[in-house]
Amino acid sequence: MTLTIKIPFWRQYDTSTSTSTSDPRISLSLLIVSFFVIDLVLLLSWLVIIYPYFYSPHRHLPRAKGEIPLLGQFTRPYVKPLGSTYLQWLKTIPNDGLITYRSILNQDRILLTSPKAIAEVLVSNTYAYTKHPNERSVIRRFLGNGLTISEGNEHRFQRRILTPIYALRNVRMFYGTFFTKGKELVEALEKNALRPSTGTRCEVEINQWANRATMDIIGLAALGKEFRCLDGAKSELFDTYQEIFTWAPEKDVFMALNRVLPRGLVQWLPWRINERIDITSATLRGICRGLVRQRISEFRESNGKGEDLVARMMRMGSWDTEGLVEQLLTVIAAGHETSASAFTWACYLLAQNQAAQDRLRSEVMEVLPSLSTRNPDSDSIATMLENLPYLNAVCNEVLRFIPPVPLIRRVATIPTTILGQEIPVGTQVLLCPYAISRSPELWGPDAGGFKPERWISPETGKANNDGGMESNYANLTFSHGPRSCIGQGFAKAELRTLVAVFVARLRFALAKPAEDVVPVGIVSVRPKDGLVLRLESV
Numbered sequence: 001m002t003l004t005i006k007i008p009f010w011r012q013y014d015t016s017t018s019t020s021t022s023d024p025r026i027s028l029s030l031l032i033v034s035f036f037v038i039d040l041v042l043l044l045s046w047l048v049i050i051y052p053y054f055y056s057p058h059r060h061l062p063r064a065k066g067e068i069p070l071l072g073q074f075t076r077p078y079v080k081p082l083g084s085t086y087l088q089w090l091k092t093i094p095n096d097g098l099i100t101y102r103s104i105l106n107q108d109r110i111l112l113t114s115p116k117a118i119a120e121v122l123v124s125n126t127y128a129y130t131k132h133p134n135e136r137s138v139i140r141r142f143l144g145n146g147l148t149i150s151e152g153n154e155h156r157f158q159r160r161i162l163t164p165i166y167a168l169r170n171v172r173m174f175y176g177t178f179f180t181k182g183k184e185l186v187e188a189l190e191k192n193a194l195r196p197s198t199g200t201r202c203e204v205e206i207n208q209w210a211n212r213a214t215m216d217i218i219g220l221a222a223l224g225k226e227f228r229c230l231d232g233a234k235s236e237l238f239d240t241y242q243e244i245f246t247w248a249p250e251k252d253v254f255m256a257l258n259r260v261l262p263r264g265l266v267q268w269l270p271w272r273i274n275e276r277i278d279i280t281s282a283t284l285r286g287i288c289r290g291l292v293r294q295r296i297s298e299f300r301e302s303n304g305k306g307e308d309l310v311a312r313m314m315r316m317g318s319w320d321t322e323g324l325v326e327q328l329l330t331v332i333a334a335g336h337e338t339s340a341s342a343f344t345w346a347c348y349l350l351a352q353n354q355a356a357q358d359r360l361r362s363e364v365m366e367v368l369p370s371l372s373t374r375n376p377d378s379d380s381i382a383t384m385l386e387n388l389p390y391l392n393a394v395c396n397e398v399l400r401f402i403p404p405v406p407l408i409r410r411v412a413t414i415p416t417t418i419l420g421q422e423i424p425v426g427t428q429v430l431l432c433p434y435a436i437s438r439s440p441e442l443w444g445p446d447a448g449g450f451k452p453e454r455w456i457s458p459e460t461g462k463a464n465n466d467g468g469m470e471s472n473y474a475n476l477t478f479s480h481g482p483r484s485c486i487g488q489g490f491a492k493a494e495l496r497t498l499v500a501v502f503v504a505r506l507r508f509a510l511a512k513p514a515e516d517v518v519p520v521g522i523v524s525v526r527p528k529d530g531l532v533l534r535l536e537s538v
């Protein structure tokens with residue numbers, strides 16, 4: 001009879017046990033583990049030290065200083081306001097259009113600083129890049145599997161179908177809606193905040209009201225449906241989006257980890273954010289499914305009538321019910337939060353610039369003598385407002401000075417080049433509207449100041465579309481090329497109208513020091529803790 005004694009793994013280190021290394025099973029396990037450990041060490045050495053320092057094609061590019069070992073500059077781009085670190089680098093690091101820095105585990109990042117580099121990535125070579133895949137898989141859950149998320153041929157297809165729907169001639173039809181909702185916003189503030197008899201001063205957090213107004217607008221524009229958020233009606237749709245878009249430091253950490261760890265890992269963790277994303281995205285899909293079904297049946301009953309975005313999509317016939325639900329999620333999310341931010345920043349900047357506010361008010365009052373009369377039609381509002389030089393200059397300057405989307409990220413999916421510089425697959429490329437808009441090289445020495453006059457031609461006294469800059473690519477607020485903001489005509493018209501109506505009826509100042517208002521955000525930036533204005537009737 002043979003007696004087999006199994007020796008535990010740890011006993012092999014026990015030098016007093018002479019039999020421990022003689023078992024072939026133990027030697028094999030040890031060998032496999034050793035190979036694994038050695039491979040891991042070699043791989044990490046290659047990825048973290050040898051490749052970045054000795055082989056990366058970016059190692060000779062101008063580089064941001066002050067890396068922390070292994071962490072690189074990982075945390076610095078998150079310094080608030082978002083984009084301020086990139087602006088500092090852009091101003092202080094001499095470069096020819098590209099700056100590089102290392103992020104966590106020394107992964108290379110490329111920051112684009114010149115119009116030529118931006119044009120290559122966004123226009124001439126746009127499909128060599130995608131949005132960050134991990135970020136897309138998070139955002140898809142609440143932004144819908146629509147235009148913002150799609151890539152490659154799927155994106156080309158959707159963009160071709162949707163572009164005519166957002167054409168300027170169609171946007172002009174919504175001016176009546178923008179105008180009515182602007183008036184309702186002012187009336188709601190008068191009713192809820194200003195003391196009606198005297199119209200005396202009061203303090204109001206405006207970003208929340210702006211979100212209500214833009215949510216109502218997108219309800220009418222996308223579906224022809226009244227959401228009634230300005231009426232103060234309880235809206236699960238509104239509350240859910242507020243939960244998603246309200247910034248918290250934990251959400252920054254969540255998104256940052258998603259960007260650097262393998263796909264799906266962070267979303268698999270038992271983290272409360274994951275649970276909330278699952279719940280909120282299921283709620284949004286449920287609500288949007290109900291809205292789409294209702295719209296489909298109304299559409300059928302009216303024999304295909306309707307000028308809203310979903311009715312137009314139905315006429316195109318390219319999507320089934322679930323496809324329309326995803327498109328609707330995209331339109332509502334992309335179309336209301338960014339616009340509310342833009343309006344909020346307009347209030348912030350005009351509240352600090354009383355002279356600009358007064359000048360704007362007198363220009364607007366000349367064409368809107370009485371807001372209490374019957375609503376004029378969309379075409380006349382459009383013609384009236386599009387031709388006001390100072391109104392358009394103020395809106396353009398607000399969008400330049402505080403771009404609601406301060407950062408755009410791309411990842412190279414094929415080996416490519418920018419300005420002749422090799423860009424390997426997987427390289428993350430950063431475009432920073434905030435930094436580009438404030439670059440003294442592109443916008444001149446007064447780039448860091450709010451100056452609507454730059455958008456008015458001194459020769460003609462009319463608004464110009466370039467703010468005096470030499471290249472279109474010096475303004476990234478709506479991005480450029482095939483992936484630029486498809487709703488930019490809509491957004492500009494909406495902002496123009498809301499600002500005009502607001503300024504005509506209310507005088508406003510900041511209730512807190514300007515430097516206490518910090519832009520923070522998940523997709524677009526809104527003021528942390530809101531923007532409190534001191535209002536009074538005009």
Ligand code: HEM
Pocket residue numbers: 131147148149159330331334335336338339342403404405408409476477478479482483484485486487488490491492
């Ligand atoms: C002031 C308001 C707005 C700003 C600053 C803004 C900005 C942007 C930016 C920078 C992008 C490109 C993002 C990227 O490439 O990563 C974008 C894309 C997009 N925006 Fe806007 N946006 C605004 C309003 C709107 C509105 C009102 C709508 C719809 C009604 C809209 C719909 C979209 C869509 C669908 C895309 C994706 C386009 C594509 O990938 O082809 N946006 N927006």
